[in-house]
Amino acid sequence: MLLLLVLIPIAAFLAILGGAPARKTAVAAGVANLVLGVWAAFTWKAAMWSMSVPVLAKPALNLAFGLDGMSAVMVLLSVIVTLAALLSGKSPEGREKLYYGSSLLIAAGAIGAFAATDLFFFYAFHELALIPTFLMIGILGRGERKETAWKITIYLGLGSVILLAGLVWLASLAGTFDMPSMVKAVQDGSLVIDAASQKGIAALLIIGFGVLVSLFPFHSWAAPAYASAPAPTAMLHSGVLKKFGLYGLLRLAIPMVPEGMNAWLVPLLVLLLGNILWVGLVTVNQKRLDLMLGNSSVMHMGYIFLAIAALAASHTGSPAVGYLDAAGNAVTTYTLGNFTNTIAQPAAILLMFAHGISIAMLFGLADKIERSTGTLELTDLGGLAKSAPGLAFLFGMVGMASIGLPGLANFAGEVMVFLSGFQNYDPAKGLGPVQIACILAIWGVVISAVYMLRAYRNIFQGPQVKATTDAADLSFADRIPALILAIALLAVGLYPNLLLNLLK
Template identity: 40%
Template sequence: MENISEILLNSAIYAPFVFAIMLTFSWKFIGAKMSGGIALLSSVISLICGLGVCGCFFFTPEGYNSFVFASRLGILPEFALSALSMPMLALAVIVSFSATVYSLSLEIKNAKLYYILLLVMQGGLFGAFTSTNLLWIYMFHEFALIPTFIAMVLWGSVGKRMAAMQMAIYLTLGALVSLIGIIAVYASSLASDFSIVSISSALTTQHIDASWQKTIFGLLLFGLGTLVSLFPFYTWAPRTYACAPTAFAMLHAGVLKKFGLFVLIQVAVPFLPEGCFQWVNVIAVLALVNVIFIGLVTMAQRDLKLMVSYSSVAHMGLCFLGIASMSVLGVGGAVFLMFGHGLSVALMLMLSNIIVNRTNQWDMFKMGGMYKQTPILAGFFIAGTMASLGLPMFANFWGEITILTSLWDFSPTVCALATTGIVISAIYGLRAVARVFMGKPSKELTERISSIADISKIERVAAIVLVVALVFVGVCPKVISEPADALLKSLPAYNQGK
């Protein structure tokens, strides 16, 4: 099974790069529609192979910690699947497929370049979550990040240049600080290379001083925290997601944003447990600001796309609170919420863009009454909202409930404050449903309401894939919880929490 898994994993990762190169060198011979077809073929291959290797991983009898395989091509980066990277790879291939399908419903100028950038971003995402080498993890992250800048400038909406500049400044600084932290981990471990396995092995004999651990972890926290939009380095995110082309916003907010959390959980905390322990109170305070303050900012938004964008920032606070607990339950909940939130925010960004395009209106207060005209669109929007609120039957539920349970042991006060953030999210989520779909159409929408079309067949496919994934994991949580718990229990760092 290991050989099959290796083939599937490498196929999922390299397919986007191969097809992007094909599009690049056949520039004059392939039209816009064929470019979209090639991108769709690539995303289908990655989806099938990615979910296939995740299935092989889950049913591997040897155990969740021993299922490691890599490319044998020598000069190429090596890839492996762990209990933490498995749900992230599944998330990446699912959102990539939906983003590509949704793109097919759009009329895009210079479509070839658009799909080349989309494929490069997808390949970067797959590599970032499965590489076994810290430098390659960083490089794949940059592969995924750069296309977002270019796409925003070329196909973004009003305010795109300012948003792209702000994003470039914040994320470049965050990436550089993170790189310094990664190099510091490697240098302090005295490992032979940047491989995660080599560094982990070296740290069994080479202890890093607690004060130096605190410094290195601080670099990683604020560098990676900037990439995840942890307060106060969050202002780049909402405007970016509102201005970026929807497919790229789906991939960035839904998947790439989880990169910082992934590295903290898989690398920073296990390698620097004493350093993390000295930062947990700071993490908890900053995360609560994300949950409550940015939640209130979200509630004040009238722009539908900005509301969804701010909500994605607010929900990241819960993931950081799970990490702050330093417990198997809390960190496992963070992994769950990373997966569930990635699907739900991608769905909501896509649906909000469809609504804005249909109504030619961004202000929720100038909408209303769309339910009768667009019942299927309304159904998907309500499902996405319910998932975002963490209702049972959706993947987000398991993440939120386990994080809150772990926080009760960490600090009842922090748990209570985090719960208020969930109440705030319910207010702005349900208000959005009411403003857009319920009641009577606004004066601005009354004349056009009869001409507004419901969600198209292509858009339905993109939405259905995301909703099915949310419900499947919500009903069968063990596909994530069993492997994650087995791995986290084997790491001493995650047994410090109560």
């Protein structure tokens, strides 16, 4: 069944190439995947969501898919944003096949990467999704699209090569490409990776995954890429595909090379503060809405890295967590592995979902602003709320979510991230590196409020200007993708356990 989530968008892509109506076919595939993805996410423990098909005997490669709580949340994020992206934006005349076909392939690659349990296909599906991303920016993008496409190709290509080296190193030590088996071997002690190898592998994974996530200082590709990309590409990459690197660190680096991750803790904290503080100040200085949103996306990755760092810092060095059940019997569990921080991983996953929904909605609405006014220059806009009150309301809502307003999903994720940094705090020992980073990172909340509130004021408030006088409000068709994403933000914001229960 899980294979259908990958095959449906690929089949729709092939149908579009064969002459089927591009938009109708793509949207139908998006609706089908949303229904199937929601079903999969909330019933992920059922055996029907696991499958494995042998592809190669030696080395053993299997087209294997399976879900746990973390991958279920990421699949849910993927199908929600995919449908919203397919409904957003406007295809250039005569480019419908490329526009919708590429969006479907990006979605298929992202879902395949999150659902794959074989290391080869985990990597391969992500690379599949990058190809249409490059094409969409280089062919259908705006501004200096060709230069931007080459820049993102070089950056992400190098990051993927570095990542591949780390993954191959891990697989060679484990003797298998099956990721659950690799992790279980480390947790039960049958695979012991020495400290030097752990440190080397962790460095490769941090840099490789970090480039894909736009970890400072490997971040300069992201904002120009999103500013140049068509709306569906910006929504899918910033909202979904960029989470692959964070997911990979949680899926592989944290459980398999915990000592290595812990060895790089302080450098990682310094880099993530670069995301939050340095890139945050860069975001404040932006004069175009699309560049501001692109930089804000880079900035908010720092919070998720902070949760990952808090988890790495809680490594105890013991192979498992032991406890006594109600009958007094000794029980060993590998649910948390050898980490004592119980908040960090759920915090990272919740914030990944929340950020993915909010940034996708922001880019979708930014595209509508540009199509209505002809510009995204903040100084050329003003008073748009008078002619487009529906757009002003929805943008205000998602803008407040982005800066952490209570009642919306981002708030729950950010609060959990900060709590995770202090879960193991011991006043007798004083502040540790993670706690110091948390205190500094809180200033990012202030920075976010500055750039988002200023942008909202410049775009929607004040007297109307030439660009906004005759601007159209959101049509019924424009409201549908925005409302899909807004409902997700509200549902998870008001009841975070909707997702957190999936992680149990």
